[in-house]
Amino acid sequence: MIRLVIFIIIFVVFLGFIVLNLQNTSDLSFGFITLENVPVFLSVLCSFMLGMLFSIPLAFSISWKRHAAYRKLKKAEKEKEKSTEAPIAIEDSTAAEIEKNKSAYGID
DSSP, X not given: OHHHHHHHHHHHHHHHHHHHTSSOEEEXXXXXXEEEEEEHHHHHHHHHHHHHHHHXXXXXXXXXXXXXXXXXXXXXHXXXXXXXXXXXXXXXXXXXXXXXXXXXXXXX
């Protein structure tokens, strides 16, 4: 609900900006071409849209990196769970003989 109210407020401010600047025009020069009598709100709107367009890949790359780190963490946790389960004992006859000859305190 609060997001809707914030969106409506931003939209009203944006519309107010457009209405107040309908008569204001300027010339835009791109170096090789000059556009004359372009409304100010149109140049601001185009600049905003281009900024959003160029920021989308950045937002997705950050999201992908976070998701990859999360998956890596979950995979490490699963591997840790598997390693803490009952380990498989490998019998070594020489190690068993050495253990049999030791006293309780590790002194022969």
